[in-house]
Amino acid sequence: DEQQESEKPSTSSQSQPVHSVTSWKTETDPDVCPVPKMFMPARPPGHQLNSGTKYSPLDLFKLFFSNSAVQTICQHTNKQAAKDIAKGKRYSWTDINCQEFFKYVGLNFFFALVKLDNIQDYWKKSTIFSVPFPANVMPRDRYRMISWNIHMSDPEKDVENDQKKGAPDYDPLFQLKPLLDTIKTACKAFYHPRRNLSIDKRMVAHNGTTQYIKAKAKLTKWGFKLFVLADSSNGYTWDFAVYTGKSQLASGVGLAYDSVMSLMKTAYLGSGFHLYVDHFYTSPKLFKELLSLNIGACGTYRDTRRECPRTNSNALKKSDPRGSIRWIRDGPLLFVKWMDTREVSVCSTIHEAFSGSTLHKRMKTKDGSWTTKSIPCPTPVVEYNRHMGGVYLSNQLIQCYSVHYKSMRWYRTLFFHFLDIAATNSFLLHKELCREKKEEPMTHRAFLQELTAQLCGVTVVTPPAQAHSGHLPVAISEQTELSKRASYGRRTCVHCRKTKQYGTICFIFFSATTM
Known part of the structure; x- marks a missing residue:
């Protein structure tokens, strides 16, 4: 106890x-104050990054989730899926790669920023509460399958470790490795x-x-x-x-x-x-x-x-x-x-x-x-x-935009917490770099928004959709092919766009080959 x-x-x-x-x-x-001990840190306090390099939110996040660590997670996740299918689980599985893994992580941060009651609600369609972005990144069933099979350790070695229960060499945290060691090493390596x-x-x-x-x-x-x-x-x-x-x-x-x-x-x-x-x-x-x-x-x-x-x-x-x-x-x-x-x-x-x-x-x-x-x-x-x-x-920063959600697998719960630690420490490194350069840092939310967009391979600001014009050009040529005739939905001509005469009739002159 x-x-x-x-x-x-x-x-x-x-x-x-x-x-x-x-x-x-x-x-x-x-009272006599104790003689103060000399402060002798092993390294200069603060970030341990190159001050001359510009780090994006994704660059900082990859300090904790490196490509090699992600590649290992992908390999073990694919093994876990194959193991479940061999046991009789009925779903179609395609091997996950690093790019798709980062998109999966980006979706989790998106869910932390845009709160809905259930994961399934992010893929709802044809309602006023529909959120279009997750479906553009990954199908719902694919996201769920990755969540079911996410694995940090080798599934084959999990069985060997489970057989050692009660023995001195049994590791109760085996299923968290190697990600646990990677995160802890990175936390200490890039900041003092x-x-x-x-x-x-x-x-x-x-x-x-x-x-x-x-x-x-x-x-x-x-x-x-x-x-x-x-x-x-x-x-x-x-x-x-x-x-x-x-x-x-x-x-x-x-x-x-x-x-x-x-x-x-x-x-x-x-x-x-x-x-x-x-x-x-x-x-x-x-x-x-x-x-x-x-x-x-x-x-x-x-x-x-x-x-x-x-x-x-x-x-x-x-x-x-x-x-x-x-x-x-x-x-x-x-x-x-x-x-x-x-x-x-x-x-x-x-x-x-x-x-x-x-x-x-x-x-x-x-x-x-x-x-x-x-x-x-x-x-x-x-x-x-x-x-x-x-x-x-630290707890306060993590809880503001935590990716944590319910999972019956204990190691998956801690996997999501490692994502929180990596994102929060990345934000604090960003603030340290900006303070050193005397620049204004992003807010916590803006940083996570930018990180989410970069993980998913998009930008935070989307280009405005081009509005359809009600202007209908009328062709004066005697064109017999219907596919080449002016019709509703075509763009306005250059003259109309410059003079903004969208309500008038515009005469379009086709090229010499169509006259």
């Missing part, structure tokens, strides 16, 4: 640390994060049986859980891990510890980063381990966590006014409690307890009126609110 594995509150006397400070201090007590990072959970809704998380029940009852590392400055998804029910790097400490340590890879990141997490991940053991890697951390915490101070001397009370601050420093660890509408607990290895920051809060007075007051706020709380939203921002 997630709660049991992450919290593990201790009742033994051995887990109670001996703190040098046995009483909570207030904001008036001085700035100093402030955040790690949080992301839920991907799914119909099948996966992990149920009570705390996330309001968002989605059934779905996949991903641990995501994002740049706090823009929400770029730099790395992620799919939760499989049991950590592959089991350390005996807990899921929260393993998930953070598996994402914070200093060999690729560098050192001196600041990581922000919520109460699920925060623990003194994790923060000390990160500090040994020259990575600072800050996050809300639960009072029941091991090695957290539990002294009641000068502790914060519910009756204390808003803005009240208490803190304890235990070596590099700073524990801060702040009274807002409720008590907020934050642990940090980066900040000092209080640096004079204030927040403006609307508060109710005794006579029932509302007023705005300035109240003191601890430095870790201010910085946590500023930098913790990286994953939230």
Whole structure:
């Protein structure tokens, strides 16, 4: 269970640390700020692309879905279709190629931009709600057949992996590969994060049986859980891990510890980063381990966590006014409690307890009126609110125009989520390039519209249809062949177009061969 594995509150006397400070201090007590770690990223922060090259939305998207990766998906999809037909499935299948695959992906982004209730509605005809574009790209039945058979791994090797269930070499994510590795490698290759990072959970809704998380029940009852590392400055998804029910790097400490340590890879990141997490991940053991890697951390915490101070001397009370601050420093660890509408607990290895920051809060007075007051706020709380939203921002961008739709095959659900990650990161790279060149970037919607058009091989702006004229030229030649006689529906002559005399009779002189 997630709660049991992450919290593990201790009742033994051995887990109670001996703190040098046995009483909570207030904001008036001085605190010594930790010596800041030197920021030494493995690469210059920002995009890792050629600044002199002009990248279209399709070029950026193909950084994550390269031609070689798409070719592999097409091969495995064709194998899967042949396997189903051999089992007795009755449909006509033509092998899919890279061009058709990109059109299929383009249609999915079109569906995300133009919302209808059912996929079949996009191919409805002869109604005022008809959408003509999807039928011009691909027949409905062809789209459905590709959706049924989309496959990322070799179907023949799927059987071999399924036979290893329960064995150490069994891979629960085998059917996501090689696309999973390709996406993760591309996310890290073409962008390097700035100093402030955040790690949080992301839920991907799914119909099948996966992990149920009570705390996330309001968002989605059934779905996949991903641990995501994002740049706090823009929400770029730099790395992620799919939760499989049991950590592959089991350390005996807990899921929260393993998930953070598996994402914070200093060999690729560098050192001196600041990581922000919520109460699920925060623990003194994790923060000390990160500090040994020259990575600072800050996050809300639960009072029941091991090695957290539990002294009641000068502790914060519910009756204390808003803005009240208490803190304890235990070596590099700073524990801060702040009274807002409720008590907020934050642990940090980066900040000092209080640096004079204030927040403006609307508060109710005794006579029932509302007023705005300035109240003191601890430095870790201010910085946590500023930098913790990286994953939230990433989720927000993805959910705006997500290609996700219901599928009973779990790996297809994550395939569509990989499309979302690729499109969102492509948009953020576009913004980075425009910022560097001091150009105005496209909006998120305009970027996806352009990407959709390029994937489908069309342009966003279609040429206006030429209107039929009611003008009927009258021929004066004695032409006997009816096919050469002027008739209704022919274009107007040059003279009429120039003089705009569409209502008058125009005499057309045929060439000498027809006279």
